[in-house]
Amino acid sequence: MSLLAVDGLSVRFDTDDGPVHAVDRLSFTLGESEVLGVVGESGCGKSVSFMSLLRLLPETATVEGAATFDGIDLLHASPARLRSIRGRQIAFVFQEPMTSLNPAFKVGNQIGEVLRRHLGLSRGDARRRSIELLDLVRIPSPERRVDEYPHQLSGGMRQRVMIAMAVACDPKILIADEPTTALDVTIQAGILDLMRDIRERLGTAIVLITHNLGVVADVADRVLVMYAGRKVEEAPVHELFARPQHPYTNGLLGAVPRPGAGRLREIPGRVPSLAELPAACAFAPRCPRADQLSRTQVPDLREVAPQHHVACFHPGPDAEATA
Amino acid sequence: MGGFLLRKAGAALVVVFLSSVVVFIGVRALPGDPALALGAENRDPAVLAAVRHAYGLDQPLPVQYVKWASRALRGDLGLDARQLPVGHTIVTRIPITLELALLAVLIGVAIGILAGVVAAVRRGRLSDHTATTSSLVGLSVPHFWLGLMMIIVFAVDLHWLPASGYVSFRQHPLSNLEHLLMPALVLGTGLSAVLMRQTRSAMLNSLTADYVRTARAKGLSERSVIAKHALRNSLITVTTVVGLQLGALISGAVITEQIFVIPGFGRLTLEAVNERDYTLLQGVVLVAATGYVVVNLLVDVVYSLLNPRIRVSGATNQ
């Protein structure tokens, strides 16, 4: 029984220039203590999908479909119910640690907030627990840091604070939206280590949203590749890297720098605007394998190997293997 | 925080000093020979020379300035045309204006910030439009005219409030408030209009900020999100605006006291100009400028308390 089951999730934004379809019929499941990597370029709808589950999107967004968490219908839950799930059962870590923490309050205060709100801890207990959490996320001198303000911490430390805030109430799912993108490469490794640690120690299921395949290879159990609001491939991580099927996935792997692999291949063209839902394969305009079929029909998800699904009319590895 | 405040205090001192120079020169630039006025219009050159010497008017300007400034620092601002000590007159009149200003600020801040928050939270809805339009009206209304209108309605027609005059708080607290209510409302309206717009704008920025999204994602109640997270950051911006508005408040007090015949500091300024009492005018302007600088310094203090980036120095490694 999966922890989170999403079926046919669609998100549409009503903007001044017309509707924008950010997510188109996305379906996936997440099991307990599983790490799911969600990969795709900026604007492919990966962040929006997960924010929609907790209704964190602005009012211009319309969400359709079904999403069940632990037996609860997320999309139709009451605001009060939703608020009891946010931060407590499902927690978010956002991309920009610089701006995601409130500059006016001490770090300990912000972590303590979640503890006081959801677990009813007293101020004293919340402060003690905050220090423990800061230690958990490996911030040195936590007793000192707990009374500091966000601007006194480095980017990497701020991100750790965000993670501490997120795991404070021992949530079942931790959704990390590009947790390392705004950080230096050297810091990134530390954050990823931390995520692995959290999964091991606390048994939290993690959704790792990123555009960086390297990050995913490190930590994820399964990978979901999105393009233009649709899922185009999904597979266990080793399977995906060994036998990528979708041309986009192949493109992404080809674009990962590797010593000795020669010139980086880029995927020509640009991400399509999401204003109209094309009645065709969304990737066709940029796809080397595109033909009449992919330009006129939307490919369904098909299982090409155990637990490996692709939405493509011409699945298979690229001629230039990237092994 | 100490560094920030020290710099601001230093700047304030420079401004006060420069202002005093400007006041000094300004008054000297006024037409008319002060020796004539001081010597009771006696045009005898010998007498004029004696008067000039007695008052130190024959000394070079910088020397005169130093003498004047050093006396001013000790609180001696000279004698006005009625031979009354300027310092004393000012000191008796200031508390009245201060009370008026305080009431006006209370009204302005309470209404302005509240309306601004409501307008931002209920953006696009009726309460937003009402508040925004009211603030626009509040900005466009000439406040002295508003005062006149209020006198017509509340004093002349309805006889609810006195049209003019002042009663001190110690003498009769209720009457004191009755006399100050309309003037304070008049002054406060302008302030509330500006504050409402600034608060709304700052809140709209805060409400779309990432940290508010984080607060919501943590499952905090909407009230907590608005009142604690969004408002706190908006107040930082609003504080700077309040500081800037205080100058307008002083100007407003001058006219308001004129219309409502309140014997305050503002009215004193007009009296000084009308009576061509230059010593008095000099003292008044100096005190006004210094007061403004001091109050702004206080605003800076509040600002530094609210803004942790100023209160505590930045990151050690970034």
Place this chain on the structure above:
Amino acid sequence: MSFVDTSVATISPRARRRRILRRRFLRRPLAVVGFIVALAFVLAAILAPVIAPYSAGATDFNALLAHSSRHHLLGTDELGRDVFSRILWGARASIEAGVLATLLAMAVAVPIGIVAGYYRGWVDAVIARVTDVLLAFPFLIVAVGLAAILGPSLTNATIALGIGAAPALIRIARGEALALREEDYVRAAVANGASDLRILARHVLPNMLSTLIVQATVAIPTAIIGEAVLSFLGLGVQPPTPSWGVMLSDAQSYLSQAPRLAVYPGIAIFLCSLSFNLLGDGLRDVLDPRTTR
């Protein structure tokens, strides 16, 4: 380090932008109303000699403090002068003072502000101190002082208003210049060896224009009200020249007998102010899509 790509330095095509702006403006009814009413006031001021039924000082001792009638649209004042005509004539003084004072303030403040913001350093520090000193004197006291030195007149009042409005505009111009100096196209121009004057004239100033226009539009009502205040206190326009402030001052003595004498000029000031404020707000929304409405 950021690499400045000069081939994509942004200078938007003007005609297309103007069309978009016009469309956006027309979609805002309040702003359009503001524009029309403000225009009406300006036209009334310019055309006063033509459209006013009576001259400003024409008295009629047979109709003192009369109510509105066929002859006198808004009645007469204590000297039998037609109120409606005086309001039209008063528009001249008030709007002239408002517009000229704002232009004066802009002419002084913008160059100073740009220099302070663009060059920074000690120039900026000095200008900041001077601006602070100017701000330390409540505008009214400055105006009053000037009136005392130079004698009360409309011209002096206008100068005083201009000087009063300048410090705030200096701050704004400085802020804009400060921000624009970091823009890519400015850096590109510097890298290409353009002279300071050229950069300021071609890149900095045009991009500040929208902010400046908005600020000017919003400064005008402040100046108009300021003129009214000064005239009300006897420090601006001298009788018998009418101005809305003078009319209000005269009306004070007749508050119980003829309160309407205070109402009309006040409403004129209010509507004139409001229209410019609406216009300014509309312009601000249109010219800066980033502002949260």
